[in-house]
Amino acid sequence: MTSMEKSNYVAGEWVGSGDLSENRNPSDLDDLVGLYARASAQQTHDAIAAAKSALPAWSAASPQSRAEILERVGVELLARREELGALLSREEGKIISEGIGEVTRAAQLFKFYAQEALRVEGLAIASIRPGVRVEVRNEPVGVVGLITPWNFPIAIPAWKIAPALAFGNTVVFKPADLTPACGWALAEILSRSGLPAGVFNLVMGRGSVVGDIIARSSDVNAVSFTGSEATGRGIRTLVAERGGKIQQEMGGKSPLVVLDDANLENAVDCAIGGSVISTGQRCTSNTRIIATPGIYDALVEGMAARARKLVVGNALDPASQIGPVVDERQLSVNLRYIGIADGEGARRLCGGDVLDRPQRGFYLSPAVYADCTNDMVHVREEIFGPVVSVLKAADYEEALAIANDSDLGLSSGICTTSLKHAEDFKTRSTSGMVFVNLPTAGVDYHVPFGGRKASSYGPREQGRAAREFFTTSKTAYTNPL
Ligand code: NAD
Secondary structure, X not given: OOOOEEOEEEOOEEEOOOOEEEEXXXXXXXXXXXXXEOOOHHHHHHHHHHXXXXXXXXXXXXXXXXXXXXXXXXXXXXXXXXHHHHHHHHHHOOOHHHHHHHHHHHHHHHHHHHHHOOOOOOEXXXXXXXXXXXXXXXXXXXXXXXXXXXXXXXXXXXXXXXXXXXXXXXXXXXXXXXXXXXXXXXXXXXXXXXXXXXXXEEOXXXXXXXXXXXXXXXXXOEEEEEOOHXXXXXXXXXXXXXXXXXXXXXXXXXXXXXOOOOOXXXXXXXXXXXXXXXXXXXXXXXXXXXEOHHHHHHHHHHHHHHHHHXXXXXXXXXXXXXXXXXXXXXXXHHHHXXXXXXXXXXXXXXXXXXXXXXXXXXXXXXXXXXXXXXXXXHHHOOOOOOEEEEEEOOOXXXXXXXXXXXXXXXXXXXXXXXXXXXXXXXXXXXXXXXXXXXXXXXXXXXXXXXXXXOOEEOOOEOHHHHHHHHEEEEEEEEOOO
């Protein structure tokens, strides 16, 4: 095994495999980030078995010991945020400041859930029968399978692993095959954190092998999945059929309504900052901008001017404002949708071109489309690239109707100085998260995160809401004789 080869972590041991995934830097294809072992079916079963046998002791471990371990992980992540942020940018392609920011967020999540480990509350309630006592307890849900996507390769694992461990569960974690380096680095930190063997297991590899086994195994009590809607649907069926618990966060096509009375500069900031930044590779991106007639032209012009100035380049270059697309497959998806948008009559104001840079990578200029309608394919479907579409609505009511006219409902936003419209939008939007005079991407970690409609399924993630998924309730009756 060379130092480039990274193994899986099963039952407290590092275990290699002959099947290695090449992790290449999308900013520079000559840069090999590492070779990551894809877990075999047997190794995945071993990880599940290890998590099952570690469960009784870990679920009975003192909250203080759990808190100390999680705090230790948070402290190390924070201390190494620049190094790990650079690793993240190398493997995923988001610019270095965002890479460091994401590692910082992962650290904050571990520190937050270190404290939450001490706050596993229950309820003592009077019985309807004299003399009987009733308690409602929150207990660990058991062995949890965590399946994550490539676009937030350390924050999403952190917001699943930290609460899972805090509430006494054992973990089988599968990062995205495309971005295993951050998941591996996090596993390496966890392996030195004082966790007993088997409490945390890392199984890298393909969804169709590793992920499928996690979804089907009756020894996995609960599955938390973030990824695409299509994959999510399949996993949901498998887990539900065997009676497992499931939580899912999936795609988005978030609307941002811009009313005539909006502050134009703020609206342009939100419309561009919430869409094409991060190469548009955020589930919460506001990719549908719906503007009323009095501001439409100025907004479109402002967005195009801003987008044209954005520097697309190597993610590790501090001058870059947008990094590359994550891989060749995603680049071809983006180009296919750009072709569809051109073909369905949307007006391309800028971008949508593949760019040459000194290093070989997947560079694409951010595309702004105007004169779009909500029935266009590129407006209805999630692209997951740096493409933003602007639509015109006659007034607030029509803008709201267009915003809500989507199968997806992750987040939504409105730019307005009208308190009346802001309040009404917060009430009538059919998304799980609503933003006023802010981009729809960019959330806090101590409050619930999640969408509605086809974007999400099951209990919310993050904040104190994570307890609902990672614990299960027991009602105890006592007759003290
Ligand atoms: P994906 O669905 O292709 O993969 C997600 C994970 O599922 C990966 O680990 C993958 O290996 C695994 N997987 C794939 N096939 C599987 C199978 N048959 N059984 C079990 N596991 C399987 O998604 P992606 O391309 O990695 O990520 C992009 C998608 O994620 C976008 O749709 C984006 O909107 C969504 N996303 C949503 C959120 C959110 O919180 N709502 C956050 C980030 C990303």
